[in-house]
Amino acid sequence: MAPKNRIIIDTDPGVDDVLALLLALSASPEELEVAMISVSYGNVPLHSTLRNVVALFHVLEKEMEWRESTGKGQPYGALRAFKPIVAIGAEHALEDEILMADHFHGADGLHGVHEAHPHLSPSDTWRSLFSNTPGEPGPDPSSYSNFFTPSKTPSHKEMLRLLKESPEDTITIVAIGPLTNVALAAAEDPETFLRVKELVVMGGAMGVEGNITPCAEFNTYADAVAAARVFALTSHTPSSTMPPVIHGKSILSAYPTKLLRQLKLTLFPLDITTPHELRRKFFDQKIKPLKEAGSPLAQWTDTFMTGTFNKIEAMLGDGSEEGLSLHDPLTIWYMIERDNPAWKPAPTLEDIRIETCGQWTRGMHVVDRRVRAKPGEQSSAVMTDPEDPMDAVTLDDVPGDTMGWLSVRKGNRIRRVIESPGVDVFPDELMKRLFA
16 A cells, blocks of 8 residues: 655654654655655754764664564554665755854754664764765665665755655655755746645744744744745745845845645644653653663663653753653654644645845744734635736735735745644654654
8 A cells, every 4th residue: 555645754854853864754655655864064064964864773773673572563664665865965054153052952862862872873874875976986776775765965955855755745855954945846847846745844832932042943043035935935025035135145046937736734833742742750660671671772762751851851940840842753753643633734825935135033933813804805805816816916916015915815824733642642652653
C-alpha cells in the first residue's frame, strides 16, 4: 500500500529536530514516506547539523542490529521501507549573518552526544559523501548506508527534481528550520515548486512571546527574508508582501507577475507547539528500562535529552519540572495523523506577514487586528474575471490602504493550526513510537 503522505523534511538538527526525524522514520510505511531530508544551518552550523543527521542513521542501524539480536522486533517501518535522500543546503541566511542556537542545543546541536558515545558516532569518512572535491577519498555513496542515500546536489535542487518528477500534489515539504532552502527552491523555479501539495512550517509567534526576541521565533528570525518570500507565494499578488530590498540588490529574483496557483501553507507557530511538552520525569521513566537493556537509541537519546533538561533547569531556575516543547515533532505528528478531525485551523485563511526590516521586530509575524470592512469581500464586489480590469478587482483598492491590508487580492493567505488531537496525548504517542 502506498503511504498516505510523502514528505521532504527541511531541518537544522537540533534536539527537537532529531526527535521529529525519529518520529517520521518510526511511522508505518502506510502512514508516511520520507522521500528526502534537506539539511540546513540553523541551531548549529551546517557541518554540525549534517553530522547529526548522519549520526542518527548510524545509531538507528545499531538499534536495528540490537533489536534483531535480542528478539525485540523491528519498528521504524518507514525507515525500513524507504531510503530517503539526504542533501545539504544553505550555510547561512539569504542576506544576513548566521544566527545559531548553540546556547540551547550545545555546540554540536546535541549536547556533546558524539563525545559521550563515540561508538555510536560514524567515522569522519562520511564527509566525502556530500563533497564535490575532486579526488577526495571516501566510502562508496551507494553502499554507505542501508537507510539513506547521500546526494552531492544542493538540497533546493533536489527538492525541485523530486517535485518535477512526481505527480502534482503528492509531496509535502515539512520545514522545521530556517526557510532558506525552501526560498532558494521557490526562487529558482516557482512553477515547479508550486507543484507541492502543502508546505508545513514550524515558525512564528502570533499571540505569545517569541523564543529568540520578545516577538520573534528562532526559525523565522534566522532568515526573515526567506520566510517573507515563501509566505508571499500564498498571495494572489506575491509582490504585495515580498520583502523590500534594503542592502542593495536582492540575491534572488522576483516571482513572475502571474503564477498558476497559490502555495498552500500550513503554519505551526509557538502558540500551538509550545504547550506540547515532553516532561523530564515522564521521559526518564520511559527511557530507563531501555537504557538498562542496552538500546543504542535509548542511550544516545538520553544523553542529549538530559543535557537539554539540564539547560532548561538552568534557564528557569524556579525549581519547576523541566519540559521540552515539542515544536518540530508536532508537525510530523500532523503529517502522520493528517486526517484526524481534531486538528483545527483558524476559521479563515489569515494575512500573516513577516517583518524583515524592524530594529526590534525583525522576524515578527504581523497581522492586522483592526476591524475594518474589505470591499472585495462584499457579495456585490466578487471578482468573476481576473483578466477584466473593470471587474470587482477595481473595488479592491481602498483609499489610504497603501499596504493592501484591506485587499482580497493582496496580502498572504496562511492556514494556521490552533488545536491538535491533544496536548497530553502527544508525549505518550511520541515515546511509544520512538521506543516501541
